[in-house]
Amino acid sequence: MRKTADVRSITALRDAKAAIAEFREVTSVALSEAQSDVQRTLWWIQNDRRTFWQHELRRREEQVNQARSELYRAKLAAMDDRASCIVERKALEKAERRCEEARQKIEAVKRWARMLEREYMLYRGQVQGLARTVEVDLPRGEAQLEIMMDRLDAYLREQTPPSGRPPSGGSDAPDPKAKGGESA
Numbered sequence: 660m661r662k663t664a665d666v667r668s669i670t671a672l673r674d675a676k677a678a679i680a681e682f683r684e685v686t687s688v689a690l691s692e693a694q695s696d697v698q699r700t701l702w703w704i705q706n707d708r709r710t711f712w713q714h715e716l717r718r719r720e721e722q723v724n725q726a727r728s729e730l731y732r733a734k735l736a737a738m739d740d741r742a743s744c745i746v747e748r749k750a751l752e753k754a755e756r757r758c759e760e761a762r763q764k765i766e767a768v769k770r771w772a773r774m775l776e777r778e779y780m781l782y783r784g785q786v787q788g789l790a791r792t793v794e795v796d797l798p799r800g801e802a803q804l805e806i807m808m809d810r811l812d813a814y815l816r817e818q819t820p821p822s823g824r825p826p827s828g829g830s831d832a833p834d835p836k837a838k839g840g841e842s843a
Contacts, residue, residue, distance in 0.1 A: 669811050676804040683797040690790055697779050705772045712768055716761040723758050726751040 730747040737743040 669808055669815075672804055672808050672811070676801055676808070679797055679801055679804070683793055683801075686789070686793045690786060690793065693786075694783075697775075697782065701772070701775050701779060704768060704775060708768045709765070709772070712761055712764045716758065716765060719754065719758040719761050723751065723754040726754040 726747065730744060730751050733744045733747040
């Protein structure tokens with residue numbers, strides 16, 4: 660004797676498939692945005708900031724040279740008056756400090772670029788499993804659910820008597836006995 664399945668609702672499978680599809684979409688977008696953000700930040704550090712500070716170093720080195728020239732001219736103009744060169748000496752010291760600051764910024768940019776590149780590689784390794792699940796496993800699961808729903812639909816059509824009424828337990832309609840507990 661052939662046993663029949665007690666299929667109450669295919670809607671639950673449809674809901675599960677929709678939830679998986681939504682999760683896949685949200686996760687895929689989140690992974691893409693995260694990767695894009697990291698790549699944009701990496702580019703900003705490696706290119707924009709490095710270029711900015713290299714240009715700034717050249718500009719500050721020119722300021723140091725200009726301050727040296729002004730100090731030299733001030734020394735020549737006031738051979739016996741040492742006090743008149745104080746402003747120029749302070750300007751030169753300030754320009755040299757600013758130049759050193761630019762060198763430190765260049766080194767910091769290089770250090771941060773290396774560190775961010777390493778962290779990005781570690782991140783990619785960590786999310787590779789999730790990305791594979793989102794790209795391969797979830798679509799496979801959705802396809803399996805679709806096959807299950809098709810088979811259950813075919814089964815229910817096969818079990819439906821010619822009168823058009825589904826057999827007991829085979830419809831998506833709620834069981835009247837299950838409403839509010841036990842009936843008398």
